[in-house]
Amino acid sequence: SSVSHETTSSLRKDDESPVHGLSEMIVGVLGGGQLGRMLCQAASKMAIKVMVLDPSENCPASALAYDHMVGNFDDSATVQEFAKRCGVLTVEIEHVDAATLEKLEQQGVDCEPRASTIRIIQDKYLQKVHFSQHGIPLPEFMEIDNLEGAKKAGDLFGYPLMIKSKRLAYDGRGNAVAKSEEELSSAVAALGGFDRGLYVEKWAPFVKELAVIVARGRDNSILCYPVVETIHKENICHIVKAPADVPWKIRKLANDVAYKAISSLEGAGVFAVELFLTGDGQILLNEVAPRPHNSGHHTIESCYTSQFEQHLRAVVGLPLGDPSMKTPASIMYNLLGEEEGEAGFKISQQLIARALEIPGATVHWYDKPEMRKQRKMGHITLVGPSMGVVEARLNSMLKGEGSENK
Numbered sequence: 001s002s003v004s005h006e007t008t009s010s011l012r013k014d015d016e017s018p019v020h021g022l023s024e025m026i027v028g029v030l031g032g033g034q035l036g037r038m039l040c041q042a043a044s045k046m047a048i049k050v051m052v053l054d055p056s057e058n059c060p061a062s063a064l065a066y067d068h069m070v071g072n073f074d075d076s077a078t079v080q081e082f083a084k085r086c087g088v089l090t091v092e093i094e095h096v097d098a099a100t101l102e103k104l105e106q107q108g109v110d111c112e113p114r115a116s117t118i119r120i121i122q123d124k125y126l127q128k129v130h131f132s133q134h135g136i137p138l139p140e141f142m143e144i145d146n147l148e149g150a151k152k153a154g155d156l157f158g159y160p161l162m163i164k165s166k167r168l169a170y171d172g173r174g175n176a177v178a179k180s181e182e183e184l185s186s187a188v189a190a191l192g193g194f195d196r197g198l199y200v201e202k203w204a205p206f207v208k209e210l211a212v213i214v215a216r217g218r219d220n221s222i223l224c225y226p227v228v229e230t231i232h233k234e235n236i237c238h239i240v241k242a243p244a245d246v247p248w249k250i251r252k253l254a255n256d257v258a259y260k261a262i263s264s265l266e267g268a269g270v271f272a273v274e275l276f277l278t279g280d281g282q283i284l285l286n287e288v289a290p291r292p293h294n295s296g297h298h299t300i301e302s303c304y305t306s307q308f309e310q311h312l313r314a315v316v317g318l319p320l321g322d323p324s325m326k327t328p329a330s331i332m333y334n335l336l337g338e339e340e341g342e343a344g345f346k347i348s349q350q351l352i353a354r355a356l357e358i359p360g361a362t363v364h365w366y367d368k369p370e371m372r373k374q375r376k377m378g379h380i381t382l383v384g385p386s387m388g389v390v391e392a393r394l395n396s397m398l399k400g401e402g403s404e405n406k
């Protein structure tokens, strides 16, 4: 159905006919990946119309969107054309053309969150500068322009040293670790050299990684989802446990840091705040995403209002929903591509077949046109009466023993 509505959608926007959904606003989403797809799923429950802009004709959101405009979300003319058809503009990826969003805002186009937020977040160095200016605790960091600068940073912060590309980073692509001064030049080269725009971070000696989804409505009300633990495999989010098994004091601190971080940004929507918990009980901010996030996928099954429904409520101006959990415990397991092509599909299919036998398990498959190694192809959410039971269910799924109830 990808391009079929294109001619009628602009008519419908200006149409004076009665409203049948929860909002008459057409929500335009820049990007049509799995996050866009799950936004469309949430939108369908409320009869909210979501249009996506994505260059790939068979992107994950395409089949479920009210409309799909095929085009680049980082191309100015395309984004401006897309904006004409939407009542509100939002994103499912931060690597969009922020300058165009700023221009559109000046012309009165409603962008949620604001272009200023996208601009700050899409450059991880600028993001770090912003949050440090707002008193948010984070690992020490420093811009580097050449090998001399990198060595100076290494002397100051020690090793291992985390080198990051400022822009276009996702799933750890854009991070390189130098274990010693000798490894600096190869790590920089692996990221594409200094011209790419690099900075370094002091190694965060974390005992756990935590994350908080924060929602802000158009009326500026703010709600936080329960703190979760995220477990990464080779820099990619792999497992999320909700709620995080940390003391009440840590949960409170994580919430406070997340709340403060999002309060420093403008616009409505959901935001994800990635955090490090150190051995001495400090919470440091890693990064923020201005959109629904992998650490919030569990909310579809385990919270009264999913992060996707919440994002839609926020951007169209409905009241925010209850973010609390309706199930005692849940685990989200990402289906990452293990092999290229057919072999990879087979491995995922075997795991999915086992998941279908597990009580409390829900399978999400993003229908991406190509299987690639380490690519997020889908996820499985398991819910249950306690974290112990959910962990046992995950283990039996991974071991292939089927349900623990059998």
Ligand code: ATP
Residues within 6 Å of the ligand: 139, 162, 164, 169, 170, 171, 172, 173, 174, 175, 201, 202, 203, 204, 205, 209, 232, 235, 236, 237, 274, 286, 287
């Ligand atoms: P995402 O897909 O979340 O956008 P990304 O490519 O932006 O990922 P980061 O979030 O910067 O990457 O880092 C990915 C992972 O690398 C973190 O979740 C953490 O496990 C590790 N990491 C990042 N920064 C540091 C640090 N300063 N010290 C130690 N580990 C770190």
Ligand code: MG
Residues within 6 Å of the ligand: 169, 170, 171, 287
């Ligand atoms: Mg990131």
Ligand code: MG
Residues within 6 Å of the ligand: 274, 286, 287
């Ligand atoms: Mg991250």
